Structures are given as C-alpha cells and as structure tokens.
Amino acid sequence: MNSTQTTYENEVRMSLFLWLKEKESKNGGIFTRNELANDFYFNNKKITLLGASGIWFPQGFQIPISITTTTKGPYDDGLGENGILSYRYRGTDPNHRDNIGLRNACLTRTPLVYFISVLPSRYQAVWPIFIYNDDPINLRVEAAIDPAYKQQQYLPALAQIGNDSDESQLSMRRYITTVTRQRLHQSSFREYVLDAYDKSCTICRLQHPELLDAAHIIPDSHELGLPVVPNGLSLCKIHHSAYDQNIIGISPDYRLSVREDILEEVDGPMLEYGLKAIEGQLLNLPKRKSNYPNKDNLAFRFDEFKKVI
Ligand SMILES: [Zn+2]
Numbered sequence: 001m002n003s004t005q006t007t008y009e010n011e012v013r014m015s016l017f018l019w020l021k022e023k024e025s026k027n028g029g030i031f032t033r034n035e036l037a038n039d040f041y042f043n044n045k046k047i048t049l050l051g052a053s054g055i056w057f058p059q060g061f062q063i064p065i066s067i068t069t070t071t072k073g074p075y076d077d078g079l080g081e082n083g084i085l086s087y088r089y090r091g092t093d094p095n096h097r098d099n100i101g102l103r104n105a106c107l108t109r110t111p112l113v114y115f116i117s118v119l120p121s122r123y124q125a126v127w128p129i130f131i132y133n134d135d136p137i138n139l140r141v142e143a144a145i146d147p148a149y150k151q152q153q154y155l156p157a158l159a160q161i162g163n164d165s166d167e168s169q170l171s172m173r174r175y176i177t178t179v180t181r182q183r184l185h186q187s188s189f190r191e192y193v194l195d196a197y198d199k200s201c202t203i204c205r206l207q208h209p210e211l212l213d214a215a216h217i218i219p220d221s222h223e224l225g226l227p228v229v230p231n232g233l234s235l236c237k238i239h240h241s242a243y244d245q246n247i248i249g250i251s252p253d254y255r256l257s258v259r260e261d262i263l264e265e266v267d268g269p270m271l272e273y274g275l276k277a278i279e280g281q282l283l284n285l286p287k288r289k290s291n292y293p294n295k296d297n298l299a300f301r302f303d304e305f306k307k308v309i
Contacts, residue, residue: 112129
C-alpha cells in the first residue's frame with residue numbers, strides 16, 4: 001500500500017470522527033443519507049461516506065471508510081448480544097476487492113465507521129470500530145468498538161475491567177459495544193416512535209420534532225420498559241414531563257386525566273390550554289394499529305398515576 005495515501009486516509013478518518021461527533025451532539029447520532037453523501041469535506045474536497053456497496057471506499061481509498069447494514073427489523077443491527085459486530089463479506093469471493101478491503105482494515109487496525117440503516121435514508125453512525133477477526137471460511141469479519149476512543153465516556157466502568165491483557169481488551173470492547181448498542185436502541189427508539197406518530201405530540205399535536213420526545217410508557221429502568229413503539233408515546237417536552245411527573249395520566253382506553261389539584265389552579269394559557277383543557281380528551285393515535293400504545297403498559301402506568309390523585 002502507498003504510504004502517502006495511507007497517511008492521507010488516516011487524516012481524513014480523524015477529521016471525519018470529529019465531524020461525526022459534532023453532528024451527533026445535534027442529531028443524536030442519526031444521519032440522513034443525503035448528508036452522509038454530500039456534507040463531509042476534507043481540504044475542500046467532498047468525501048462521500050457511504051455508497052451502493054455496504055463496504056465503502058471513497059474515491060482513491062485503499063481501505064474502506066465505512067461499512068453499512070441495511071436492517072430488516074427495528075433492532076436487527078448486526079451487533080450481537082455479546083457486543084460483537086459480525087459483518088458479512090460482499091458475495092462469496094474472499095478475494096473480491098471489498099473483502100480484501102475488510103482484511104486490510106483488520107491487518108492495519110484501521111478504524112472504520114459503521115452505519116446502521118434505521119429507517120429509509122436514515123442511518124445511525126457508530127465509530128470507531130475495529131475489525132479484529134477476518135474469517136474467510138465463513139465469509140465474514142468480526143468487529144468491536146474501540147475502547148481507547150470511548151474510554152473518557154465510560155471511564156468508571158472501565159476501571160473495573162482490569163489489566164491490559166488481550167482477553168481484557170476484548171472484554172472491554174465487548175462491554176463498550178454492549179453499552180453503545182443500548183444507546184443505539186434508545187436513539188432508534190426515538191426515530192421509530194416519532195415516525196409512528198407522524199412527528200406530532202399524541203396529546204396536543206405539536207409538530208416540531210425538535211420539541212418532541214419518545215417517552216417510555218413503562219420506564220426503561222423497569223424490566224418491562226422496552227424501547228419498542230408500543231411502549232412509546234410521541235410527546236412534546238411539556239407533556240412528556242407532565243406524564244413522567246404524574247401530572248397527566250393516560251388510561252388503557254387512551255383517555256387523558258389531569259391531576260385534580262392542577263384542574264383547580266388558575267394561571268396563564270399554558271396551564272389553561274396545555275394542561276387543564278386536555279382533561280377527558282383522547283390521544284391522537286398512530287395510523288397503524290400495531291403502533292398503538294400497549295394497553296397493559298398504559299394500565300401499569302395509570303395505576304401509578306391514580307396513586308397520586
Ligand atoms: Zn404536547
């Protein structure tokens with residue numbers, strides 16, 4: 001491999017990681033296909049970050065910059081329960097250019113970005129990932145998230161993992177990948193819930209995604225609080241907080257109740273229209289019945305609400 005090109009590629013990768021990090025702070029790690037194809041520049045040159053093939057080399061690159069998974073189901077993201085990403089070769093020829101690219105990324109320990117398609121034309125980015133095992137017999141590679149890079153974020157947990165042996169490095173990677181996987185599910189949860197409710201608050205119909213959250217009906221700290229659409233509600237910030245604080249309750253037949261002392265208060269328009277006026281109203285439900293809030297979950301939360309009134 002050409003070493004000048006290798007140096008250049010590494011500089012592009014480092015700059016890309018910073019760019020992704022900055023964007024992630026605004027978009028929660030969900031990128032549109034359009035921005036991944038058009039918005040990243042290095043030295044005034046546009047670098048396309050993904051393409052038709054799942055294993056992507058920008059023009060002139062010796063080693064891929066990204067790998068992409070197109071998911072079939074909401075959480076079929078290729079990251080296994082053990083925290084390891086198992087990624088299939090392109091086709092069945094281990095010596096196809098794309099597969100050689102994966103092998104070279106493994107041999108040179110080059111960090112890549114992993115894109116998971118969460119909805120049409122929207123991708124969750126995970127980086128940097130390292131391919132640590134090339135398996136031509138089974139036509140796949142195995143990858144994990146780089147602990148060094150994420151270390152800052154997870155320092156307290158990492159301190160418990162121990163020394164620097166290969167085994168502990170690997171378990172560290174598994175651990176971090178598992179944490180990231182949970183975080184991924186949270187961000188894709190938001191995407192799926194907002195999408196199901198046509199990006200509007202199920203209570204007041206507010207249609208500004210930047211003011212909307214995906215609320216859990218049963219909290220995610222509870223073992224039944226899964227990040228799935230039927231355990232979610234698309235709520236504006238104020239209704240989300242009001243629901244979490246049991247100021248508002250939602251019965252299993254989708255009817256809203258407001259805490260009695262709030263109904264008796266007198267104040268400005270937010271209280272009058274935002275809270276008191278919704279008493280007795282029905283939720284604006286998703287188009288698809290399979291996305292409706294789960295009645296058992298609503299009942300579980302409604303019992304909590306009734307305890308405070
Ligand atoms: Zn609302």
